[in-house]
Amino acid sequence: MREIPADKITEIVKGLFIAANLELEEDVVKSIEDCRAVEDSPIASHVLDKILENAQVAKEESLPLCQDTGLALLFVELGQDVHVTGSDFHGAIEEGVRRAYANGYLRKSICDPLTRLNTGDNTPAVIHTEIVPGDKIRIIAMPKGGGSENMSGATMLVPAAGEEGIKNYVIEMVKKAGPNPCPPIIVGVGIGGDLEKAVILSKKALLRKAGERNPRDPRLARMEEELLAVINALGIGPQGYGGRTTALAVHMEMMPCHIASFPVAVNIQCHVARHKEAVI
Amino acid sequence: MSKTIELTTPLTDEVLSGLKAGDAVLISGDVYTARDAAHRRMVEALDRGEALPVDLKGKVIFYAAPTPAPPGKVIGSIGPTTSYRMDPFTKRLLDLGLKGMIGKGKRAPEIMEALKAHRAVYFGAIGGIAALMSRCITKVEPIAYADLGPEAIVKLTLNKLPVVVIGDTRGGNLYESLP
Numbered sequence: 001m002r003e004i005p006a007d008k009i010t011e012i013v014k015g016l017f018i019a020a021n022l023e024l025e026e027d028v029v030k031s032i033e034d035c036r037a038v039e040d041s042p043i044a045s046h047v048l049d050k051i052l053e054n055a056q057v058a059k060e061e062s063l064p065l066c067q068d069t070g071l072a073l074l075f076v077e078l079g080q081d082v083h084v085t086g087s088d089f090h091g092a093i094e095e096g097v098r099r100a101y102a103n104g105y106l107r108k109s110i111c112d113p114l115t116r117l118n119t120g121d122n123t124p125a126v127i128h129t130e131i132v133p134g135d136k137i138r139i140i141a142m143p144k145g146g147g148s149e150n151m152s153g154a155t156m157l158v159p160a161a162g163e164e165g166i167k168n169y170v171i172e173m174v175k176k177a178g179p180n181p182c183p184p185i186i187v188g189v190g191i192g193g194d195l196e197k198a199v200i201l202s203k204k205a206l207l208r209k210a211g212e213r214n215p216r217d218p219r220l221a222r223m224e225e226e227l228l229a230v231i232n233a234l235g236i237g238p239q240g241y242g243g244r245t246t247a248l249a250v251h252m253e254m255m256p257c258h259i260a261s262f263p264v265a266v267n268i269q270c271h272v273a274r275h276k277e278a279v280i
Numbered sequence: 281m282s283k284t285i286e287l288t289t290p291l292t293d294e295v296l297s298g299l300k301a302g303d304a305v306l307i308s309g310d311v312y313t314a315r316d317a318a319h320r321r322m323v324e325a326l327d328r329g330e331a332l333p334v335d336l337k338g339k340v341i342f343y344a345a346p347t348p349a350p351p352g353k354v355i356g357s358i359g360p361t362t363s364y365r366m367d368p369f370t371k372r373l374l375d376l377g378l379k380g381m382i383g384k385g386k387r388a389p390e391i392m393e394a395l396k397a398h399r400a401v402y403f404g405a406i407g408g409i410a411a412l413m414s415r416c417i418t419k420v421e422p423i424a425y426a427d428l429g430p431e432a433i434v435k436l437t438l439n440k441l442p443v444v445v446i447g448d449t450r451g452g453n454l455y456e457s458l459p
Binding site (some may be wrong): 054058064065111116237 | 344361
């Protein structure tokens with residue numbers, strides 16, 4: 001049994017949310033640069049140039065990349081041989097979120113659904129915890145913007161819908177979203193499990209390095225390529241002003257489902273695709 | 281992209297009627313932030329017959345809620361939020377003489393139609409370049425609804441904020457004119 005003090009978790013979570021909000025990961029920058037190289041429309045090129053310039057300015061001036069510094073979403077893998085000491089595990093994470101958003105000058109964007117009054121400290125966070133073998137804790141912090149989350153959804157297809165059913169739903173969602181989720185987007189797709197598992201898979205798919213094909217299932221890797229081509233042929237373009245780059249990538253994850261079911265979820269991520277991880 | 285037009289608020293009917301969907305514009309002068317919760321609160325005030333904390337006649341609203349200003353800066357990061365969520369409230373504000381809105385994304389057909397009747401313009405700013413955009417803000421003055429936190433109404437003084445005309449006073453709609 002390895003002991004890990006709760007305040008260590010708090011400090012790590014705080015650091016992750018601040019860093020994620022100020023610094024775009026190298027793979028996302030590279031993916032935007034690659035798209036910029038093939039854009040020929042002046043306005044699309046202009047928007048992509050500004051996105052790249054913004055990433056530089058954010059880093060240099062320690063300002064958030066986007067004013068929407070997100071709902072605090074976390075994926076945690078908790079080793080079964082870890083004993084958290086000094087405070088409760090989820091409480092330690094919430095405190096890390098609180099400190100990140102206060103000390104990091106990040107926007108507090110969480111409110112009561114009905115009164116719409118702000119909770120004031122960006123909590124509660126949404127925390128997905130998995131118990132795994134080992135004596136480490138892996139924490140992935142993902143500040144998720146509201147605009148792209150609003151364009152996401154899930155459906156329960158009939159099994160007969162097959163691959164075409166998945167593709168049609170993904171394309172319909174991207175079309176319906178249009179300029180709203182701040183394209184170029186990354187499209188996360190979750191297939192199988194049950195309703196909520198499909199949604200979680202679609203969000204986990206966004207954690208992969210931008211443009212990396214599914215490493216485990218060649219069927220998904222193929223569909224990712226095919227869908228990306230169709231989506232970029234829609235012509236929505238950066239910020240919806242037209243162009244070749246509507247999506248930077250399509251990432252799909254899948255697991256078996258009930259014989260009666262065929263759940264499919266689409267989680268849309270804006271071009272400010274932020275996540276940072278740490279292993280304690 | 282066509283030639284860039286430089287405008288300073290307040291925007292007159294004459295200036296607005298000269299704009300067309302697709303025009304690149306740099307906006308300077310004062311605008312007011314207001315997004316979801318502030319819109320709801322303003323319309324609730326109107327329903328009770330109360331005056332708004334800002335006289336919207338001739339004004340421009342920026343659908344935005346910035347990050348807190350770090351020490352030494354006027355403002356944190358700032359950029360547009362998606363506009364369609366303000367659609368249920370927008371006609372009420374246009375009736376009061378609101379002349380411009382800065383946001384991003386598509387709006388309901390009746391809002392695009394209402395722009396014509398009210399001779400108002402819907403501008404789009406680029407989303408997700410908020411560190412860069414913060415350089416266009418030279419002054420911030422709190423106005424109302426401080427309890428809404430980031431959604432409070434503040435007066436921003438802009439210096440050449442880059443926007444594109446999405447909806448013009450003649451029914452033009454940039455998103456519909458795209459291939």
